[in-house]
Amino acid sequence: xxxxxxxxxxxxxxxxxxxxxxxxxxxxxxxxxxxxxxxxxxxxxxxxxxxxxxxxxxxxxxxxxxxxxxxxxxxxxxxxxxxxxxxxxxxxxxxxxxxxxxxxxxxxxxxxxxxxxxxxxxxxxxxxxxxxxxxxxxxxxxxxxxxxxxxxxxxxxxxxxxxxxxxxxxxxxxxxxxxxxxxxxxxxxxxxxxxxxxxxxxxxxxxxxxxxxxxxxxxxxxxxxxxxxxxxxxxxxxxxxxxxxxxxxxxxxxxxxxxxxxxxxxxxxxxxxxxxxxxxxxxxxxxxxxxxxxxxxxxxxxxxxxxxxxxxxxxxx
Numbered sequence: 001x002x003x004x005x006x007x008x009x010x011x012x013x014x015x016x017x018x019x020x021x022x023x024x025x026x027x028x029x030x031x032x033x034x035x036x037x038x039x040x041x042x043x044x045x046x047x048x049x050x051x052x053x054x055x056x057x058x059x060x061x062x063x064x065x066x067x068x069x070x071x072x073x074x075x076x077x078x079x080x081x082x083x084x085x086x087x088x089x090x091x092x093x094x095x096x097x098x099x100x101x102x103x104x105x106x107x108x109x110x111x112x113x114x115x116x117x118x119x120x121x122x123x124x125x126x127x128x129x130x131x132x133x134x135x136x137x138x139x140x141x142x143x144x145x146x147x148x149x150x151x152x153x154x155x156x157x158x159x160x161x162x163x164x165x166x167x168x169x170x171x172x173x174x175x176x177x178x179x180x181x182x183x184x185x186x187x188x189x190x191x192x193x194x195x196x197x198x199x200x201x202x203x204x205x206x207x208x209x210x211x212x213x214x215x216x217x218x219x220x221x222x223x224x225x226x227x228x229x230x231x232x233x234x235x236x237x238x239x240x241x242x243x244x245x246x247x248x249x250x251x252x253x254x255x256x257x258x259x260x261x262x263x264x265x266x267x268x269x270x271x272x273x274x275x276x277x278x279x280x281x282x283x284x285x286x287x288x289x290x291x292x293x294x295x296x297x298x299x300x301x302x303x304x305x306x307x308x309x310x311x312x313x314x315x316x317x
Contacts (some may be wrong), residue, residue: 004176004191004210007148013111013166015150017042020079022151023158024050029075030158033059033068035082041111042169043081055303061086061097069104077158079105084113084167085126088133099163107157108133112170113143114254115282115299116204116292125287131166131259134232140185141232143167143253143261145206147175149229152183160185167203169254171292174207186230188238194224197310198242198249202228202261205252205280205301212306223310229260236268243269248276248313252306254296257281276316278309 023030024046031053032046039250047054057064061082068078080087088095089108099106111114112127117125134141140162150168157164173302191206191214199210213223224242228235243249249269251262262279268277282299296302 004213006174007179008175008177009171009172010147010175011172012074012144012147012150013040013170015144015147016040016081016109016111016154016166016168017045019151020047020252023047023155027077027247028079028294030185031055031071031076031078033057033064033078033080035059035064035086035286037180040083041081045087061164062091062094065106065108066098068106069098069102072104072106076169078121079109079111080106082247083109083124083161084110084129085124088129088165089126091133092132096136100139101127103138104163105161107164107166109166111168113167114169114286115295115301116171116254117296118170118171118292119289121289123287127254127256127282127287128259129165129167129265130231130253130255130261134259134264137211138163139232140164140230141167142185143203145203145227146173148179148181148230149176149183153229156185157181166243169204173204174261176207186233186235188235189227189229189237190224192223194222194246196222196246197314198224198226198246199306199310200226200228200239200261200265201252202231204254205306208301208303209252209306210312211303215307216310221310221314228261234264234268237270239265239268240273243275244273245316250278250280250306250309250313252280254301255281256284259283278313280305280309
Protein backbone atom coordinates (compact mmCIF):
# COMPACT_ATOMS: atom_id res chain seq x y z
CA UNK A 1 0.00 0.00 0.00
CA UNK A 2 2.87 2.33 0.81
CA UNK A 3 6.64 2.02 0.76
CA UNK A 4 6.50 2.48 4.55
CA UNK A 5 5.89 -0.81 6.28
CA UNK A 6 3.38 -1.17 9.10
CA UNK A 7 5.42 -3.04 11.71
CA UNK A 8 2.24 -4.09 13.51
CA UNK A 9 -0.53 -1.90 14.82
CA UNK A 10 0.04 -0.39 18.25
CA UNK A 11 -1.62 2.33 20.29
CA UNK A 12 0.39 5.50 20.74
CA UNK A 13 -0.49 5.62 24.45
CA UNK A 14 1.54 2.42 24.88
CA UNK A 15 4.51 4.25 23.39
CA UNK A 16 4.11 6.75 26.21
CA UNK A 17 3.80 4.04 28.83
CA UNK A 18 6.83 2.10 27.63
CA UNK A 19 8.93 5.28 27.52
CA UNK A 20 7.86 6.10 31.08
CA UNK A 21 9.07 2.68 32.19
CA UNK A 22 12.43 3.41 30.56
CA UNK A 23 12.63 6.89 32.08
CA UNK A 24 11.88 5.43 35.47
CA UNK A 25 15.08 3.44 35.19
CA UNK A 26 17.31 6.10 33.61
CA UNK A 27 16.21 9.47 35.01
CA UNK A 28 15.55 9.54 38.74
CA UNK A 29 14.12 13.05 38.62
CA UNK A 30 11.17 11.87 36.54
CA UNK A 31 7.96 11.52 38.55
CA UNK A 32 4.51 10.53 37.33
CA UNK A 33 1.12 11.95 38.24
CA UNK A 34 -2.22 10.59 37.09
CA UNK A 35 -5.89 11.47 37.52
CA UNK A 36 -7.36 8.02 38.17
CA UNK A 37 -6.49 6.66 34.70
CA UNK A 38 -3.39 4.55 35.25
CA UNK A 39 -4.62 1.69 33.05
CA UNK A 40 -5.58 3.99 30.19
CA UNK A 41 -2.22 5.79 30.31
CA UNK A 42 -0.24 2.53 30.44
CA UNK A 43 2.01 3.58 33.33
CA UNK A 44 1.49 0.63 35.70
CA UNK A 45 5.01 -0.71 35.07
CA UNK A 46 6.49 2.68 36.02
CA UNK A 47 4.44 2.61 39.23
CA UNK A 48 5.42 -0.96 40.08
CA UNK A 49 9.11 -0.14 39.72
CA UNK A 50 8.97 3.36 41.28
CA UNK A 51 6.07 3.52 43.76
CA UNK A 52 7.65 6.41 45.64
CA UNK A 53 7.78 8.48 42.43
CA UNK A 54 4.09 8.16 41.57
CA UNK A 55 1.26 10.38 42.74
CA UNK A 56 -2.33 9.25 42.26
CA UNK A 57 -4.27 12.50 42.37
CA UNK A 58 -7.69 11.06 41.64
CA UNK A 59 -10.36 12.87 39.65
CA UNK A 60 -8.92 16.27 40.52
CA UNK A 61 -7.08 17.35 37.39
CA UNK A 62 -6.72 21.00 38.37
CA UNK A 63 -5.04 19.92 41.57
CA UNK A 64 -2.76 17.62 39.56
CA UNK A 65 -1.46 20.53 37.49
CA UNK A 66 -0.77 22.60 40.59
CA UNK A 67 1.07 19.75 42.28
CA UNK A 68 3.09 19.12 39.11
CA UNK A 69 4.14 22.76 39.00
CA UNK A 70 5.20 22.60 42.64
CA UNK A 71 7.27 19.46 42.13
CA UNK A 72 9.46 21.26 39.58
CA UNK A 73 10.66 23.66 42.27
CA UNK A 74 12.50 20.77 43.90
CA UNK A 75 14.11 19.73 40.64
CA UNK A 76 11.66 16.98 39.73
CA UNK A 77 10.43 16.43 36.16
CA UNK A 78 6.71 15.75 36.51
CA UNK A 79 4.80 13.89 33.79
CA UNK A 80 1.13 14.68 34.45
CA UNK A 81 -1.13 12.34 32.49
CA UNK A 82 -4.84 12.00 31.81
CA UNK A 83 -7.26 12.14 28.88
CA UNK A 84 -6.63 15.07 26.53
CA UNK A 85 -9.97 16.70 27.30
CA UNK A 86 -9.25 16.70 31.03
CA UNK A 87 -5.59 17.66 30.51
CA UNK A 88 -6.48 20.88 28.70
CA UNK A 89 -10.10 22.03 28.69
CA UNK A 90 -10.81 21.20 32.31
CA UNK A 91 -7.62 22.75 33.68
CA UNK A 92 -6.72 25.56 31.30
CA UNK A 93 -6.52 28.20 34.02
CA UNK A 94 -4.11 26.11 36.11
CA UNK A 95 -1.92 25.41 33.08
CA UNK A 96 -1.85 29.05 32.09
CA UNK A 97 -1.09 30.47 35.53
CA UNK A 98 0.92 27.79 37.32
CA UNK A 99 2.78 26.18 34.42
CA UNK A 100 3.01 28.38 31.31
CA UNK A 101 3.17 31.83 32.90
CA UNK A 102 5.53 30.49 35.57
CA UNK A 103 7.69 28.65 33.02
CA UNK A 104 7.57 25.40 34.96
CA UNK A 105 9.19 22.24 33.61
CA UNK A 106 5.95 20.22 33.52
CA UNK A 107 5.18 17.61 30.86
CA UNK A 108 1.43 17.46 30.21
CA UNK A 109 0.86 14.07 28.61
CA UNK A 110 -2.57 13.67 27.08
CA UNK A 111 -4.09 10.45 25.78
CA UNK A 112 -7.41 9.73 24.06
CA UNK A 113 -7.30 12.88 21.89
CA UNK A 114 -9.55 13.45 18.89
CA UNK A 115 -12.44 11.45 17.45
CA UNK A 116 -10.43 8.20 17.46
CA UNK A 117 -11.30 7.99 21.14
CA UNK A 118 -14.42 6.47 19.61
CA UNK A 119 -17.40 5.29 21.56
CA UNK A 120 -16.94 7.62 24.55
CA UNK A 121 -18.41 10.40 22.42
CA UNK A 122 -18.19 14.16 22.06
CA UNK A 123 -17.71 15.02 25.73
CA UNK A 124 -14.36 13.20 25.71
CA UNK A 125 -13.26 13.75 22.09
CA UNK A 126 -11.45 17.05 22.37
CA UNK A 127 -10.71 18.66 19.01
CA UNK A 128 -9.59 22.04 20.30
CA UNK A 129 -6.60 21.13 22.47
CA UNK A 130 -3.80 21.87 20.01
CA UNK A 131 -5.13 25.39 19.51
CA UNK A 132 -5.56 25.98 23.23
CA UNK A 133 -2.07 24.81 24.07
CA UNK A 134 -0.16 26.39 21.19
CA UNK A 135 -1.53 29.81 22.14
CA UNK A 136 0.16 29.66 25.54
CA UNK A 137 3.49 31.54 25.45
CA UNK A 138 6.43 29.19 25.94
CA UNK A 139 4.41 25.98 25.53
CA UNK A 140 5.86 23.31 23.24
CA UNK A 141 3.18 21.24 21.47
CA UNK A 142 3.96 17.75 20.14
CA UNK A 143 1.63 15.34 18.32
CA UNK A 144 3.47 12.15 17.28
CA UNK A 145 2.15 9.77 14.62
CA UNK A 146 2.72 6.22 15.88
CA UNK A 147 3.95 4.07 18.78
CA UNK A 148 7.66 4.40 18.00
CA UNK A 149 7.51 8.17 17.57
CA UNK A 150 5.46 8.63 20.74
CA UNK A 151 8.00 6.62 22.71
CA UNK A 152 10.87 8.65 21.24
CA UNK A 153 9.07 11.93 21.91
CA UNK A 154 8.39 11.00 25.54
CA UNK A 155 12.06 10.25 26.09
CA UNK A 156 13.08 13.49 24.38
CA UNK A 157 10.86 15.82 26.39
CA UNK A 158 12.38 14.56 29.65
CA UNK A 159 15.64 16.22 28.54
CA UNK A 160 13.93 19.41 27.37
CA UNK A 161 13.67 22.28 29.85
CA UNK A 162 10.25 23.91 29.79
CA UNK A 163 6.54 23.11 29.63
CA UNK A 164 5.41 20.59 27.02
CA UNK A 165 2.05 19.34 25.79
CA UNK A 166 2.38 15.81 24.39
CA UNK A 167 -0.73 14.52 22.60
CA UNK A 168 -1.40 10.88 21.74
CA UNK A 169 -4.28 8.47 21.26
CA UNK A 170 -6.26 5.40 22.19
CA UNK A 171 -6.61 3.16 19.09
CA UNK A 172 -4.09 0.77 17.64
CA UNK A 173 -2.72 2.37 14.48
CA UNK A 174 0.03 1.64 11.98
CA UNK A 175 3.49 1.67 13.55
CA UNK A 176 5.83 2.62 10.72
CA UNK A 177 8.56 5.01 11.88
CA UNK A 178 12.00 3.64 12.85
CA UNK A 179 12.22 1.94 16.23
CA UNK A 180 15.61 3.47 16.98
CA UNK A 181 14.75 7.02 15.88
CA UNK A 182 16.09 10.13 17.56
CA UNK A 183 13.29 12.59 18.21
CA UNK A 184 14.23 16.19 17.49
CA UNK A 185 11.77 18.73 18.86
CA UNK A 186 10.74 21.26 16.22
CA UNK A 187 12.17 19.33 13.26
CA UNK A 188 9.78 18.25 10.49
CA UNK A 189 10.38 14.90 8.80
CA UNK A 190 10.31 14.42 5.04
CA UNK A 191 8.61 11.07 4.38
CA UNK A 192 8.04 11.20 0.65
CA UNK A 193 9.53 13.64 -1.86
CA UNK A 194 7.24 15.00 -4.55
CA UNK A 195 6.83 17.87 -6.99
CA UNK A 196 3.09 18.51 -7.56
CA UNK A 197 1.61 19.02 -4.08
CA UNK A 198 2.75 19.15 -0.46
CA UNK A 199 0.81 17.14 2.12
CA UNK A 200 1.62 18.19 5.67
CA UNK A 201 0.17 15.87 8.31
CA UNK A 202 0.35 15.29 12.04
CA UNK A 203 -0.64 12.49 14.41
CA UNK A 204 -2.91 9.74 13.10
CA UNK A 205 -3.24 11.51 9.74
CA UNK A 206 0.42 10.93 8.79
CA UNK A 207 -0.18 7.29 7.87
CA UNK A 208 -3.32 8.30 5.97
CA UNK A 209 -1.26 10.89 4.07
CA UNK A 210 1.21 8.21 3.01
CA UNK A 211 -1.61 5.99 1.74
CA UNK A 212 -3.05 8.94 -0.16
CA UNK A 213 0.35 9.74 -1.70
CA UNK A 214 0.67 6.15 -2.93
CA UNK A 215 -2.73 6.32 -4.57
CA UNK A 216 -1.98 9.72 -6.09
CA UNK A 217 1.27 8.40 -7.55
CA UNK A 218 -0.72 5.71 -9.35
CA UNK A 219 -2.76 8.55 -10.86
CA UNK A 220 0.30 10.47 -12.01
CA UNK A 221 0.42 13.00 -9.18
CA UNK A 222 3.68 13.44 -7.27
CA UNK A 223 2.90 14.22 -3.62
CA UNK A 224 5.44 15.34 -1.06
CA UNK A 225 4.56 14.15 2.45
CA UNK A 226 5.87 15.89 5.56
CA UNK A 227 5.34 14.70 9.12
CA UNK A 228 4.96 17.67 11.47
CA UNK A 229 5.17 16.08 14.90
CA UNK A 230 6.00 19.38 16.62
CA UNK A 231 3.28 21.92 16.00
CA UNK A 232 5.00 24.50 18.18
CA UNK A 233 7.72 25.45 17.52
CA UNK A 234 6.83 24.92 13.86
CA UNK A 235 9.55 24.01 11.36
CA UNK A 236 8.74 26.92 9.05
CA UNK A 237 11.86 26.40 6.94
CA UNK A 238 10.77 22.87 5.97
CA UNK A 239 7.26 24.08 5.14
CA UNK A 240 8.45 26.95 2.97
CA UNK A 241 11.05 24.88 1.15
CA UNK A 242 8.44 22.34 0.16
CA UNK A 243 5.63 24.67 -0.93
CA UNK A 244 8.01 26.81 -2.97
CA UNK A 245 8.72 23.65 -4.95
CA UNK A 246 5.17 22.27 -5.27
CA UNK A 247 3.08 25.45 -5.31
CA UNK A 248 0.19 24.14 -3.20
CA UNK A 249 -0.43 22.40 0.12
CA UNK A 250 -2.91 20.18 1.95
CA UNK A 251 -2.78 20.04 5.74
CA UNK A 252 -4.23 17.06 7.59
CA UNK A 253 -4.98 16.68 11.30
CA UNK A 254 -7.40 15.07 13.74
CA UNK A 255 -8.41 18.44 15.17
CA UNK A 256 -10.65 21.38 14.42
CA UNK A 257 -9.42 23.36 11.41
CA UNK A 258 -9.71 26.43 13.64
CA UNK A 259 -6.57 26.71 15.74
CA UNK A 260 -4.76 23.57 14.64
CA UNK A 261 -1.75 22.68 12.51
CA UNK A 262 -3.41 23.91 9.33
CA UNK A 263 -3.91 27.36 10.79
CA UNK A 264 -0.24 27.53 11.83
CA UNK A 265 0.78 26.60 8.29
CA UNK A 266 -1.61 29.18 6.84
CA UNK A 267 -0.14 31.91 9.05
CA UNK A 268 3.37 30.99 7.96
CA UNK A 269 2.41 31.05 4.29
CA UNK A 270 0.41 34.28 4.57
CA UNK A 271 3.41 36.00 6.13
CA UNK A 272 6.13 34.62 3.88
CA UNK A 273 4.85 32.86 0.76
CA UNK A 274 1.09 32.95 -0.01
CA UNK A 275 0.11 29.54 -1.37
CA UNK A 276 -3.18 27.73 -2.15
CA UNK A 277 -4.08 25.52 0.82
CA UNK A 278 -6.81 23.00 1.65
CA UNK A 279 -7.59 21.80 5.16
CA UNK A 280 -8.35 18.21 6.14
CA UNK A 281 -9.68 18.60 9.67
CA UNK A 282 -12.98 18.73 11.51
CA UNK A 283 -15.12 21.64 10.39
CA UNK A 284 -15.87 23.49 13.64
CA UNK A 285 -17.93 20.64 15.08
CA UNK A 286 -18.02 18.34 18.07
CA UNK A 287 -17.64 14.59 17.60
CA UNK A 288 -20.07 11.80 18.46
CA UNK A 289 -20.10 8.17 19.52
CA UNK A 290 -18.90 5.57 17.02
CA UNK A 291 -15.94 3.42 16.11
CA UNK A 292 -12.74 5.30 15.25
CA UNK A 293 -12.98 4.20 11.61
CA UNK A 294 -16.61 5.32 11.32
CA UNK A 295 -15.82 8.71 12.79
CA UNK A 296 -12.71 9.28 10.68
CA UNK A 297 -14.81 8.52 7.62
CA UNK A 298 -17.76 10.73 8.63
CA UNK A 299 -15.62 13.72 9.58
CA UNK A 300 -13.35 13.46 6.55
CA UNK A 301 -10.14 12.49 8.33
CA UNK A 302 -8.71 9.71 6.18
CA UNK A 303 -6.72 9.05 3.02
CA UNK A 304 -9.76 9.48 0.79
CA UNK A 305 -10.40 12.95 2.22
CA UNK A 306 -6.74 13.86 1.70
CA UNK A 307 -6.91 12.73 -1.94
CA UNK A 308 -10.05 14.80 -2.48
CA UNK A 309 -8.36 17.85 -0.98
CA UNK A 310 -5.33 17.34 -3.24
CA UNK A 311 -7.46 17.37 -6.38
CA UNK A 312 -9.18 20.50 -5.14
CA UNK A 313 -5.98 22.40 -4.35
CA UNK A 314 -4.32 21.40 -7.62
CA UNK A 315 -7.04 23.30 -9.48
CA UNK A 316 -6.06 26.44 -7.55
CA UNK A 317 -2.38 26.45 -8.52
